[in-house]
Amino acid sequence: MHLHADQESKRGMGMRLTLTFPVEHTPSGLQVQAATTAYYCSSQFQDHEVGGFDRCTSPMEAILCPDAEQSMYCQLLCGLLNRDSVNHVGTSFANSFVRAIKFLEQNWEEMCSDIRTGSLSGRITHAPLRDAVIQRYLRGPDPALADAVASECAARPWDGIVTRLWPRARCALTIVTGSMAQYIPILWSYCGGRLPIVSPCHASTECAAGVNLRPLDPPSHASYALLPNIAYFEFVEIQPRDEETPTVDDDGDPGEMKLVDLVDVKIGQTYELVVTTFAGLYRYRVGDLLTVTSFYNATPLFHFSGRHDVILSIDHEKISEEELLRAISQAIELHLGPLGYM
Known part of the structure; x- marks a missing residue:
């Protein structure tokens, strides 16, 4: 999944934050899993360069890691280590993108410490993932990169954080239709209001x-x-x-x-x-x-x-998903807008 530095600079890379989820079983023993998990765990995905995943910053070991927190930590860390080569960012759905940025907000200091020292946090205990990140991504201490990332993350508010951390990114790829539309305003904020948000x-x-x-x-x-x-x-x-x-x-x-x-x-x-x-x-x-x-x-x-x-029960009131989304959007505009939270 990882390219050499000269290839990365010429072709560009995508920071595609991709997670798999645990496989469950029915009482009769049949496997139940998300369609994306089944695909990412298949030989069709792992053995072929498809969908641009051969040019993404996330190592395969991170995508397949069963621990979602360790996987997200390492995928964001690898994205920061390759920030000058990233030409697009994204996740499958908008809610996942927002959660990823929130996760980064909570853990950027530890990631900067990893970059500064050239070592990996002790929280990463999944052996295949730890070996992959250390051997292929952490190429030794990089205080200059750590300082650059820290200066952007320490600034408040986090408006435009995506464009500031990945200045060469040309778009954000994530699904924002249907129920995901509620995340468009916060995505616009993270993308600085100028990075195109593409629902592919x-x-x-x-x-x-x-x-x-x-x-x-x-x-x-x-x-x-x-x-x-x-x-x-x-x-x-x-x-x-x-x-x-x-x-x-x-x-x-x-x-x-x-x-x-x-x-x-x-x-x-x-x-x-x-x-x-x-x-x-x-x-x-x-x-x-x-x-x-x-x-x-x-x-x-x-x-x-x-x-x-699709009908939701909100305090015994039966409403559609579309009506709930419209009500939340209006409430945010009327009540949070005047307070400066939009």
Whole structure:
């Protein structure tokens, strides 16, 4: 995963903070794990240079480390050690990006000590990870780098901390649609309000679906083009909540529903995604709600707005995820904005 210094300077590297999660088992003994964990633990990921992970600052041992805290510590440390070569930063989802910056805020002094002395903190006890970081990344004491990082981290507030610590970064890659939209304001703050926040793709456990063809659009307007060579996509039209007659019976058989083909979707209309995949899913209702925003040539672009019929119970009040997000956003603007916390 690690490149030599001359290669790094020419090609650039990504600080992609990637975690795997423990595998659980059902009562019958079947494995249950996140789709990303299954992929990162597979030979397809580990034995091939895919998705730019061959040019990321995180060693494979950090990605596969079962201890999330040790993994995050070392991935951020390696990102700081290679700060002049990092050309983009990111995580899978916006909430993970925010947690990573919060973790850095709590641990930067210890990381600076590691950089200054050329040694690794005793908190890293996972042997493969410890050996990888010491042998490939800590190349001896570097007081100048430690001072540079410390001067940026000691400054308050932390507005623009990403651009200050990784000055050559050209974008932040992370999913910010759906429920992740609530993190856009704090991400803008961390990125100094000028580093583009790119929501690169739309994917689910069922299948990878689409890509963002307009990556420099504002993150709140991110839309995706569904790629018909990945799966066969159909759509169930969703009527507004105030309509008396729903288009879809939630207990209906997908085969009996009135489905809309990809070429027949209309701008402004919201649909629930239905997929037929190479893996064997047939007209499977994914549950994602997609709204057609525009066209890229003849290709419709979809904005992911949330999940179909996801209802939350807040103090016995049943509301949708979208309504909760809207309420929180308004509360922040009305109550925290005047106090200077935005």
